[in-house]
Amino acid sequence: MKLTTKGRYAVTAMLDLALHAKDAPVPLADISRRQGISLSYLEQLFAKLRRNELVNSARGPGGGYRLNRAAEDIPVVAVINAINENVDATRCGGLGNCQDNEPCLTHELWMDLSERIHEFLAGISLGDLVSRREVQAISARQDGRVVERVLMADSSL
C-alpha cells in the first residue's frame, strides 16, 4: 500500500493550484511558501504530474503551472496514481502470484481493500475539495486573509 507524504504533498499542491489558478499560472515558489513543501521536491512531483497531463506549464516571468482540466474532472486518485503508479494494498500488484505463482492466503482481502480505497479516492475530485468549507478556511489562513464567514462572504474572494 502506497499512501505516503509524497502522495499527500502532491494532492495538497494540486489543491493549492486549483484554489489559486483563477487567471494567471501559479509558480511553484508560491505553492512552496504556502504549503511548506520544498521547491525542489515540488519540481520533482510536478515533473510527474506534467508527464501525466494533469497540469501544463508556462516558463519565464509570470509563468507557472495550470490545471490541464477542470478541477471537477480531476479525481484525487488520478493525482496519487501520477505520483505513485498505483494504489494497491496487495503485494503482487493484483496479479495473484504472491506465493509460488499462486495467490497467497490473504490475497482476496487486500484486493477488496484496494478496491475500497480506490473507489473512495476516485469519488472525490479537486473541485469537490475546493468547495469544502474547511478547505476554504484553511486556504484563507494560508493567504493571510481574515475570513469570518467564508461561504456567506465569498464574493470577497
Add this chain to the structure above:
Amino acid sequence: MKLTTKGRYAVTAMLDLALHAKDAPVPLADISRRQGISLSYLEQLFAKLRRNELVNSARGPGGGYRLNRAAEDIPVVAVINAINENVDATRCGGLGNCQDNEPCLTHELWMDLSERIHEFLAGISLGDLVSRREVQAISARQDGRVVERVLMADSSL
C-alpha cells in the same frame, strides 16, 4: 498510511494459525514453511502479537502459538495495529497539526480515508476469513491436500 508487507505477513500468519490451531499449538517453523515467511522474521512479528495478547505461546517440543481469543473475536485491524501501531492516512496522526500547528489543506480528506480503511478492516475477523471458500482452497493447497469440493467435503479437514 501504513499497510506494507509487514502487516500483510502478520495477517497471513495469524490466518494460518486460525486455520491450523484446532488442537495442538502451531510452531512458527510450520507457518514459515507453509506461508514462505522467514522464521526469524515471524519471531519478531509474533513477539509483538504476544505483547498485544492476540496469541499465547508454549515452549519446548510440541509447543508453538495459539490464538488467545476465538478467531471470530479478532478483527484484521487488531493484527495490523499490533504490528504497526496504527492505520492512519494522515501525516499528523490525526492531531491536525500538520502545518504550523494547524491542519493542512488536505487534512480532512486523509482523516476520512483513514476512517474508511479502519471500518473495513474492523469489519472482517480472522473467523470470517477462515470460512471463505477461496481461503480454504488455498490452505488446502498449502497443506498438500487435494480438495475438489472444499465446502461439501470439509468433513475431511
Add this chain to the structure above:
DNA sequence: ACATTCCATACTATTTTAGTCAAGATATAT
C-alpha cells in the same frame, strides 16, 4: 541429556522517502 521450541537482541542489505544541489533551457519584461 537432548532436541525442540520460544525469546531477545544486535546486526545488515536494500529500498524508499524526502529532500539538496547544480546546471541548464526558455520565455517575458524592460
Add this chain to the structure above:
DNA sequence: ATATATCTTGACTAAAATAGTATGGAATGT
C-alpha cells in the same frame, strides 16, 4: 539585447523503514 523569473533535468544524499540474518539463550517435553 539583457536580465530575470521560471520551468527542466539529473545527480547526489541523509535518514528512515523494510525485510530480513545471526547469535545466543531459556524453557520444556521425551
